[in-house]
Amino acid sequence: MVRVGIVGATGYAGAELVRILYGHPQADLTIITSRQYAGKPVSSVYPAFKNVIDMVCQEFSINAVCEQADLIFTALPHKIPMEIVPEMVKNGKRVIDLSADFRFNDPEKYKAVYQPHTSEDLMKKAVYGLSEVYFNQIRTTDIVGNPGCYPTSVLLPLIPLIKAGIIDTDTIISDSKSGVSGAGRSPNIGSLYCEASESFKAYKAASHRHNPEMNEVLSCEAGKPVNITFVPHLVPMSRGMLTTTYAKLLQNQDTSEILDCLSRFYKDRPFVRVCPPGSVPSTIHVRGTNYCDIGAVIDKSNNRLILVSAIDNLVKGAAGQAVQNMNIMLEMDETLGLDSVPYPL
Ligand SMILES: NC(=O)C1=CN([C@@H]2O[C@H](COP(=O)(O)OP(=O)(O)OC[C@H]3O[C@@H](n4cnc5c(N)ncnc54)[C@H](OP(=O)(O)O)[C@@H]3O)[C@@H](O)[C@H]2O)C=CC1
Numbered sequence: 524m525v526r527v528g529i530v531g532a533t534g535y536a537g538a539e540l541v542r543i544l545y546g547h548p549q550a551d552l553t554i555i556t557s558r559q560y561a562g563k564p565v566s567s568v569y570p571a572f573k574n575v576i577d578m579v580c581q582e583f584s585i586n587a588v589c590e591q592a593d594l595i596f597t598a599l600p601h602k603i604p605m606e607i608v609p610e611m612v613k614n615g616k617r618v619i620d621l622s623a624d625f626r627f628n629d630p631e632k633y634k635a636v637y638q639p640h641t642s643e644d645l646m647k648k649a650v651y652g653l654s655e656v657y658f659n660q661i662r663t664t665d666i667v668g669n670p671g672c673y674p675t676s677v678l679l680p681l682i683p684l685i686k687a688g689i690i691d692t693d694t695i696i697s698d699s700k701s702g703v704s705g706a707g708r709s710p711n712i713g714s715l716y717c718e719a720s721e722s723f724k725a726y727k728a729a730s731h732r733h734n735p736e737m738n739e740v741l742s743c744e745a746g747k748p749v750n751i752t753f754v755p756h757l758v759p760m761s762r763g764m765l766t767t768t769y770a771k772l773l774q775n776q777d778t779s780e781i782l783d784c785l786s787r788f789y790k791d792r793p794f795v796r797v798c799p800p801g802s803v804p805s806t807i808h809v810r811g812t813n814y815c816d817i818g819a820v821i822d823k824s825n826n827r828l829i830l831v832s833a834i835d836n837l838v839k840g841a842a843g844q845a846v847q848n849m850n851i852m853l854e855m856d857e858t859l860g861l862d863s864v865p866y867p868l
Protein backbone atom coordinates (compact mmCIF):
# COMPACT_ATOMS: atom_id res chain seq x y z
CA MET A 524 0.00 0.00 0.00
CA VAL A 525 1.23 3.51 -0.76
CA ARG A 526 0.04 6.51 1.25
CA VAL A 527 -1.23 9.16 -1.17
CA GLY A 528 -2.35 12.75 -0.72
CA ILE A 529 -4.20 15.18 -3.00
CA VAL A 530 -3.59 18.93 -2.81
CA GLY A 531 -6.51 20.77 -4.42
CA ALA A 532 -8.93 17.87 -3.96
CA THR A 533 -12.14 19.82 -4.47
CA GLY A 534 -11.49 21.06 -8.00
CA TYR A 535 -12.79 19.01 -10.92
CA ALA A 536 -9.47 17.24 -11.51
CA GLY A 537 -8.90 16.79 -7.75
CA ALA A 538 -12.36 15.29 -7.21
CA GLU A 539 -11.74 12.86 -10.05
CA LEU A 540 -8.49 11.88 -8.30
CA VAL A 541 -10.44 11.33 -5.06
CA ARG A 542 -12.88 9.07 -6.91
CA ILE A 543 -10.18 6.98 -8.60
CA LEU A 544 -7.73 6.75 -5.68
CA TYR A 545 -10.42 5.87 -3.18
CA GLY A 546 -11.16 2.77 -5.25
CA HIS A 547 -7.50 1.94 -5.92
CA PRO A 548 -6.56 -1.41 -4.35
CA GLN A 549 -2.95 -0.41 -3.57
CA ALA A 550 -3.43 3.25 -2.56
CA ASP A 551 -4.33 4.53 0.87
CA LEU A 552 -5.77 8.03 0.46
CA THR A 553 -4.59 9.65 3.69
CA ILE A 554 -4.97 13.40 3.13
CA ILE A 555 -7.00 15.68 0.87
CA THR A 556 -6.69 19.46 1.03
CA SER A 557 -8.77 22.50 0.12
CA ARG A 558 -8.71 26.08 1.36
CA GLN A 559 -12.42 26.82 0.88
CA TYR A 560 -13.68 23.50 2.25
CA ALA A 561 -11.15 22.77 5.00
CA GLY A 562 -12.91 20.97 7.87
CA LYS A 563 -15.74 19.79 5.62
CA PRO A 564 -16.27 16.35 4.13
CA VAL A 565 -15.58 16.10 0.40
CA SER A 566 -19.08 14.62 0.12
CA SER A 567 -20.53 17.99 1.12
CA VAL A 568 -18.88 19.46 -1.99
CA TYR A 569 -19.70 16.51 -4.27
CA PRO A 570 -22.88 14.86 -2.89
CA ALA A 571 -22.37 11.86 -5.19
CA PHE A 572 -19.69 10.76 -2.69
CA LYS A 573 -22.13 10.75 0.29
CA ASN A 574 -21.81 7.62 2.47
CA VAL A 575 -19.05 6.41 0.17
CA ILE A 576 -16.23 8.96 0.59
CA ASP A 577 -16.92 11.19 3.56
CA MET A 578 -13.26 12.03 4.12
CA VAL A 579 -12.72 15.53 5.56
CA CYS A 580 -10.67 18.12 3.65
CA GLN A 581 -7.72 19.65 5.49
CA GLU A 582 -6.16 23.08 5.18
CA PHE A 583 -3.01 22.78 3.06
CA SER A 584 0.31 22.66 4.88
CA ILE A 585 3.52 21.19 3.50
CA ASN A 586 4.25 19.51 6.83
CA ALA A 587 0.86 17.84 7.12
CA VAL A 588 0.95 16.58 3.54
CA CYS A 589 4.54 15.32 3.81
CA GLU A 590 3.85 13.62 7.15
CA GLN A 591 0.77 11.81 5.90
CA ALA A 592 1.63 10.86 2.32
CA ASP A 593 4.52 9.38 0.38
CA LEU A 594 3.20 10.18 -3.07
CA ILE A 595 1.44 13.50 -3.62
CA PHE A 596 -0.85 14.69 -6.41
CA THR A 597 -1.03 18.46 -6.85
CA ALA A 598 -4.19 19.54 -8.70
CA LEU A 599 -3.82 23.31 -8.38
CA PRO A 600 -3.87 26.24 -10.79
CA HIS A 601 -0.68 26.84 -12.79
CA LYS A 602 2.09 28.84 -11.11
CA ILE A 603 1.27 27.58 -7.58
CA PRO A 604 2.82 24.07 -7.71
CA MET A 605 6.28 25.39 -8.56
CA GLU A 606 6.27 27.16 -5.17
CA ILE A 607 5.42 24.04 -3.11
CA VAL A 608 6.56 20.97 -5.05
CA PRO A 609 10.33 21.53 -4.53
CA GLU A 610 9.81 21.32 -0.75
CA MET A 611 7.89 18.06 -1.15
CA VAL A 612 10.64 16.55 -3.29
CA LYS A 613 13.24 17.74 -0.74
CA ASN A 614 11.28 15.78 1.85
CA GLY A 615 11.75 12.64 -0.22
CA LYS A 616 8.22 12.62 -1.66
CA ARG A 617 7.29 11.64 -5.19
CA VAL A 618 4.97 14.14 -6.86
CA ILE A 619 2.60 14.08 -9.81
CA ASP A 620 1.62 17.63 -10.73
CA LEU A 621 -1.45 18.15 -12.89
CA SER A 622 -0.68 21.77 -13.77
CA ALA A 623 1.66 23.04 -16.49
CA ASP A 624 4.48 23.85 -14.04
CA PHE A 625 6.55 20.72 -14.70
CA ARG A 626 5.47 19.92 -18.27
CA PHE A 627 8.06 21.94 -20.15
CA ASN A 628 11.73 21.11 -20.49
CA ASP A 629 12.84 24.54 -21.58
CA PRO A 630 12.36 27.32 -18.98
CA GLU A 631 12.23 29.94 -21.73
CA LYS A 632 9.23 28.20 -23.28
CA TYR A 633 7.47 28.05 -19.89
CA LYS A 634 8.23 31.72 -19.32
CA ALA A 635 6.86 32.71 -22.73
CA VAL A 636 3.50 31.12 -21.90
CA TYR A 637 3.21 31.56 -18.12
CA GLN A 638 5.87 33.49 -16.15
CA PRO A 639 9.50 32.97 -15.11
CA HIS A 640 9.86 29.58 -13.42
CA THR A 641 11.05 29.63 -9.81
CA SER A 642 12.33 26.05 -9.82
CA GLU A 643 14.07 25.56 -13.16
CA ASP A 644 16.29 22.67 -12.02
CA LEU A 645 13.37 20.59 -10.88
CA MET A 646 11.45 21.50 -13.99
CA LYS A 647 14.28 20.14 -16.14
CA LYS A 648 14.40 16.93 -14.07
CA ALA A 649 10.65 16.32 -14.30
CA VAL A 650 9.34 13.75 -16.76
CA TYR A 651 6.45 14.56 -19.09
CA GLY A 652 3.70 12.19 -18.00
CA LEU A 653 2.38 11.00 -21.35
CA SER A 654 2.22 7.48 -19.96
CA GLU A 655 2.32 5.44 -23.15
CA VAL A 656 5.26 7.33 -24.64
CA TYR A 657 7.48 8.07 -21.62
CA PHE A 658 6.74 4.88 -19.69
CA ASN A 659 10.42 4.05 -19.01
CA GLN A 660 11.36 7.53 -17.80
CA ILE A 661 8.24 7.75 -15.60
CA ARG A 662 9.20 4.54 -13.77
CA THR A 663 12.26 6.11 -12.20
CA THR A 664 11.37 9.76 -11.70
CA ASP A 665 10.34 11.57 -8.52
CA ILE A 666 8.42 14.26 -10.36
CA VAL A 667 5.94 13.96 -13.19
CA GLY A 668 4.48 16.90 -15.10
CA ASN A 669 1.13 15.46 -16.10
CA PRO A 670 0.20 16.56 -19.64
CA GLY A 671 -2.57 18.99 -20.49
CA CYS A 672 -5.81 17.45 -21.70
CA TYR A 673 -5.57 18.91 -25.22
CA PRO A 674 -1.93 17.78 -25.66
CA THR A 675 -2.81 14.22 -24.56
CA SER A 676 -5.48 13.96 -27.25
CA VAL A 677 -3.25 15.53 -29.93
CA LEU A 678 0.03 13.75 -29.14
CA LEU A 679 -1.13 10.14 -28.76
CA PRO A 680 -2.28 9.74 -32.39
CA LEU A 681 0.57 11.78 -33.86
CA ILE A 682 3.72 10.48 -32.13
CA PRO A 683 3.79 6.94 -33.61
CA LEU A 684 3.28 8.33 -37.13
CA ILE A 685 5.94 11.01 -36.72
CA LYS A 686 8.41 8.47 -35.38
CA ALA A 687 7.66 6.21 -38.35
CA GLY A 688 8.28 9.13 -40.77
CA ILE A 689 4.81 8.77 -42.30
CA ILE A 690 3.51 12.35 -42.16
CA ASP A 691 4.76 15.73 -43.27
CA THR A 692 5.30 17.53 -39.96
CA ASP A 693 4.97 20.95 -41.62
CA THR A 694 1.32 20.32 -42.43
CA ILE A 695 -0.23 19.33 -39.10
CA ILE A 696 -3.50 20.97 -38.01
CA SER A 697 -5.35 19.87 -34.87
CA ASP A 698 -8.84 20.91 -34.03
CA SER A 699 -10.04 19.94 -30.53
CA LYS A 700 -13.41 20.14 -28.83
CA SER A 701 -13.60 20.10 -25.04
CA GLY A 702 -16.38 19.71 -22.50
CA VAL A 703 -16.87 22.64 -20.13
CA SER A 704 -15.26 20.89 -17.09
CA GLY A 705 -11.95 21.52 -18.88
CA ALA A 706 -12.20 25.09 -17.62
CA GLY A 707 -12.23 23.96 -13.96
CA ARG A 708 -14.74 24.62 -11.18
CA SER A 709 -13.89 28.22 -10.38
CA PRO A 710 -16.66 30.50 -11.61
CA ASN A 711 -16.04 32.21 -14.93
CA ILE A 712 -18.40 33.75 -17.43
CA GLY A 713 -17.51 31.42 -20.31
CA SER A 714 -18.62 28.41 -18.26
CA LEU A 715 -22.07 29.80 -17.37
CA TYR A 716 -25.01 27.76 -18.66
CA CYS A 717 -26.29 30.64 -20.80
CA GLU A 718 -22.89 31.13 -22.40
CA ALA A 719 -21.89 27.51 -22.97
CA SER A 720 -25.11 25.60 -23.64
CA GLU A 721 -26.71 25.55 -27.10
CA SER A 722 -23.50 26.97 -28.49
CA PHE A 723 -20.27 25.67 -30.00
CA LYS A 724 -17.36 28.06 -30.27
CA ALA A 725 -13.70 28.21 -31.18
CA TYR A 726 -11.42 30.16 -28.84
CA LYS A 727 -7.74 31.12 -28.64
CA ALA A 728 -7.19 29.95 -32.24
CA ALA A 729 -3.44 29.52 -32.80
CA SER A 730 -2.77 31.16 -29.41
CA HIS A 731 -3.72 28.57 -26.80
CA ARG A 732 -1.10 27.87 -24.10
CA HIS A 733 -1.18 24.16 -24.93
CA ASN A 734 0.15 24.81 -28.45
CA PRO A 735 3.76 25.38 -27.27
CA GLU A 736 3.46 22.32 -24.99
CA MET A 737 2.52 20.15 -27.98
CA ASN A 738 5.21 21.73 -30.15
CA GLU A 739 7.94 21.04 -27.57
CA VAL A 740 7.06 17.32 -27.36
CA LEU A 741 6.53 16.87 -31.11
CA SER A 742 9.82 18.62 -31.92
CA CYS A 743 11.64 16.33 -29.52
CA GLU A 744 10.04 13.22 -31.08
CA ALA A 745 10.62 14.42 -34.64
CA GLY A 746 14.20 15.55 -33.96
CA LYS A 747 13.46 18.87 -35.69
CA PRO A 748 11.23 21.89 -34.99
CA VAL A 749 7.52 21.14 -35.35
CA ASN A 750 4.90 23.87 -35.06
CA ILE A 751 1.37 22.67 -35.44
CA THR A 752 -1.71 24.82 -35.97
CA PHE A 753 -4.07 24.23 -33.04
CA VAL A 754 -7.63 25.46 -32.55
CA PRO A 755 -9.58 24.52 -29.39
CA HIS A 756 -13.37 24.62 -29.18
CA LEU A 757 -15.86 24.56 -26.33
CA VAL A 758 -18.81 22.17 -26.71
CA PRO A 759 -21.89 22.01 -24.51
CA MET A 760 -21.15 18.81 -22.63
CA SER A 761 -19.75 18.48 -19.14
CA ARG A 762 -16.83 16.14 -19.92
CA GLY A 763 -15.16 14.67 -22.97
CA MET A 764 -12.74 15.77 -25.65
CA LEU A 765 -12.61 14.99 -29.36
CA THR A 766 -9.63 15.98 -31.48
CA THR A 767 -9.42 15.87 -35.26
CA THR A 768 -5.92 16.14 -36.70
CA TYR A 769 -5.04 16.65 -40.36
CA ALA A 770 -1.64 16.08 -41.98
CA LYS A 771 -0.27 15.34 -45.45
CA LEU A 772 1.10 11.84 -45.98
CA LEU A 773 4.68 11.66 -47.26
CA GLN A 774 3.89 8.59 -49.38
CA ASN A 775 0.69 6.98 -50.60
CA GLN A 776 -0.09 4.85 -47.56
CA ASP A 777 -3.54 3.40 -47.12
CA THR A 778 -5.64 3.42 -43.96
CA SER A 779 -4.64 -0.09 -42.93
CA GLU A 780 -0.93 0.87 -42.89
CA ILE A 781 -1.73 3.84 -40.62
CA LEU A 782 -3.85 1.72 -38.29
CA ASP A 783 -1.16 -0.99 -38.23
CA CYS A 784 1.48 1.58 -37.28
CA LEU A 785 -0.69 2.85 -34.39
CA SER A 786 -1.61 -0.67 -33.26
CA ARG A 787 2.03 -1.79 -33.27
CA PHE A 788 3.16 1.24 -31.27
CA TYR A 789 0.44 0.76 -28.65
CA LYS A 790 0.32 -3.05 -28.64
CA ASP A 791 1.35 -3.34 -24.97
CA ARG A 792 -0.46 -0.22 -23.81
CA PRO A 793 -3.89 -1.05 -22.39
CA PHE A 794 -5.42 2.44 -22.53
CA VAL A 795 -5.02 3.23 -26.22
CA ARG A 796 -7.62 1.55 -28.41
CA VAL A 797 -7.22 1.77 -32.16
CA CYS A 798 -10.57 1.74 -34.00
CA PRO A 799 -11.14 -0.74 -36.81
CA PRO A 800 -10.97 0.55 -40.42
CA GLY A 801 -14.00 2.62 -41.35
CA SER A 802 -14.78 3.78 -37.81
CA VAL A 803 -13.76 6.78 -35.74
CA PRO A 804 -14.23 7.31 -31.99
CA SER A 805 -16.88 9.17 -29.98
CA THR A 806 -16.51 10.80 -26.59
CA ILE A 807 -19.44 8.81 -25.18
CA HIS A 808 -17.45 5.58 -25.50
CA VAL A 809 -14.59 6.84 -23.31
CA ARG A 810 -16.68 8.82 -20.80
CA GLY A 811 -15.45 8.22 -17.25
CA THR A 812 -12.63 5.97 -18.53
CA ASN A 813 -8.88 6.28 -18.99
CA TYR A 814 -9.04 5.24 -22.65
CA CYS A 815 -7.85 7.20 -25.63
CA ASP A 816 -9.63 5.86 -28.70
CA ILE A 817 -8.03 6.64 -32.06
CA GLY A 818 -9.39 6.28 -35.60
CA ALA A 819 -7.88 7.13 -38.99
CA VAL A 820 -9.27 7.98 -42.42
CA ILE A 821 -7.41 9.03 -45.58
CA ASP A 822 -8.73 11.73 -47.88
CA LYS A 823 -7.35 10.15 -51.06
CA SER A 824 -8.07 13.17 -53.25
CA ASN A 825 -5.56 15.21 -51.20
CA ASN A 826 -3.36 12.41 -49.83
CA ARG A 827 -4.28 13.83 -46.44
CA LEU A 828 -4.55 11.78 -43.26
CA ILE A 829 -7.37 12.52 -40.81
CA LEU A 830 -6.89 11.24 -37.26
CA VAL A 831 -9.70 11.34 -34.71
CA SER A 832 -8.98 10.82 -31.01
CA ALA A 833 -11.39 10.79 -28.06
CA ILE A 834 -10.62 11.03 -24.34
CA ASP A 835 -12.39 12.04 -21.16
CA ASN A 836 -10.63 15.32 -20.31
CA LEU A 837 -10.89 14.64 -16.56
CA VAL A 838 -9.65 11.04 -16.75
CA LYS A 839 -7.08 10.33 -19.50
CA GLY A 840 -6.78 14.13 -19.82
CA ALA A 841 -5.98 14.62 -16.11
CA ALA A 842 -6.68 12.40 -13.05
CA GLY A 843 -6.73 9.00 -14.77
CA GLN A 844 -3.42 9.55 -16.54
CA ALA A 845 -1.99 10.85 -13.23
CA VAL A 846 -2.98 7.59 -11.49
CA GLN A 847 -1.66 5.59 -14.45
CA ASN A 848 1.65 7.43 -13.90
CA MET A 849 1.58 6.59 -10.19
CA ASN A 850 1.09 2.92 -11.08
CA ILE A 851 4.05 3.09 -13.45
CA MET A 852 6.26 4.89 -10.87
CA LEU A 853 5.47 2.24 -8.29
CA GLU A 854 5.98 -0.61 -10.77
CA MET A 855 2.39 -1.77 -10.32
CA ASP A 856 -0.01 -2.94 -12.99
CA GLU A 857 -0.69 0.16 -15.10
CA THR A 858 -4.44 -0.41 -14.98
CA LEU A 859 -4.91 -0.62 -11.18
CA GLY A 860 -7.78 1.61 -10.06
CA LEU A 861 -8.58 2.42 -13.69
CA ASP A 862 -10.01 -0.87 -14.90
CA SER A 863 -13.72 -0.47 -14.18
CA VAL A 864 -15.96 -1.57 -17.04
CA PRO A 865 -17.00 1.44 -19.18
CA TYR A 866 -20.66 2.46 -19.37
CA PRO A 867 -22.09 1.18 -22.66
CA LEU A 868 -23.80 4.55 -23.28
N1 LIG B 1 -10.20 20.34 -15.71
C1 LIG B 1 -9.50 19.63 -16.60
O1 LIG B 1 -10.06 19.02 -17.52
C2 LIG B 1 -8.00 19.54 -16.48
C3 LIG B 1 -7.27 20.19 -15.50
N2 LIG B 1 -5.90 20.11 -15.47
C4 LIG B 1 -5.11 20.83 -14.49
O2 LIG B 1 -5.41 20.41 -13.17
C5 LIG B 1 -5.26 21.51 -12.28
C6 LIG B 1 -6.59 21.68 -11.53
O3 LIG B 1 -7.59 21.98 -12.50
P1 LIG B 1 -9.14 21.96 -12.17
O4 LIG B 1 -9.44 20.89 -11.20
O5 LIG B 1 -9.83 21.97 -13.45
O6 LIG B 1 -9.29 23.38 -11.45
P2 LIG B 1 -10.37 23.83 -10.39
O7 LIG B 1 -10.45 25.31 -10.51
O8 LIG B 1 -11.61 23.04 -10.57
O9 LIG B 1 -9.70 23.42 -8.99
C7 LIG B 1 -8.55 24.04 -8.49
C8 LIG B 1 -8.25 23.48 -7.09
O10 LIG B 1 -7.13 24.18 -6.57
C9 LIG B 1 -7.47 24.83 -5.32
N3 LIG B 1 -6.91 26.20 -5.42
C10 LIG B 1 -7.30 27.19 -6.22
N4 LIG B 1 -6.52 28.29 -6.06
C11 LIG B 1 -5.60 27.93 -5.14
C12 LIG B 1 -4.52 28.63 -4.54
N5 LIG B 1 -4.24 29.88 -4.85
N6 LIG B 1 -3.78 27.95 -3.63
C13 LIG B 1 -4.07 26.70 -3.28
N7 LIG B 1 -5.12 26.01 -3.81
C14 LIG B 1 -5.85 26.62 -4.73
C15 LIG B 1 -8.99 24.84 -5.29
O11 LIG B 1 -9.51 24.63 -3.99
P3 LIG B 1 -9.58 25.72 -2.88
O12 LIG B 1 -9.87 27.02 -3.57
O13 LIG B 1 -10.66 25.26 -1.96
O14 LIG B 1 -8.25 25.66 -2.23
C16 LIG B 1 -9.36 23.60 -6.08
O15 LIG B 1 -9.34 22.45 -5.26
C17 LIG B 1 -4.92 22.74 -13.11
O16 LIG B 1 -3.54 22.97 -13.10
C18 LIG B 1 -5.37 22.32 -14.49
O17 LIG B 1 -4.61 22.96 -15.45
C19 LIG B 1 -5.23 19.34 -16.36
C20 LIG B 1 -5.88 18.67 -17.35
C21 LIG B 1 -7.32 18.74 -17.50
Ligand SMILES: CC(=O)N[C@@H](CCC(=O)OP(=O)(O)O)C(=O)O
Pocket residue numbers: 621622623670671672673701702703704705706707733755757
Ligand atom coordinates in the same frame (compact mmCIF):
# COMPACT_ATOMS: atom_id res chain seq x y z
C1 LIG C 1 -12.44 24.08 -21.90
C2 LIG C 1 -11.27 24.82 -21.31
O1 LIG C 1 -11.39 25.98 -20.91
N1 LIG C 1 -10.12 24.18 -21.24
C3 LIG C 1 -8.91 24.74 -20.67
C4 LIG C 1 -7.77 23.79 -20.82
C5 LIG C 1 -7.89 22.58 -20.01
C6 LIG C 1 -6.80 22.37 -19.00
O2 LIG C 1 -7.08 22.07 -17.89
O3 LIG C 1 -5.54 22.58 -19.35
P1 LIG C 1 -4.37 22.87 -18.35
O4 LIG C 1 -4.14 21.62 -17.62
O5 LIG C 1 -3.16 23.30 -19.08
O6 LIG C 1 -4.92 23.96 -17.50
C7 LIG C 1 -8.48 26.01 -21.36
O7 LIG C 1 -8.63 26.13 -22.56
O8 LIG C 1 -7.87 26.84 -20.67
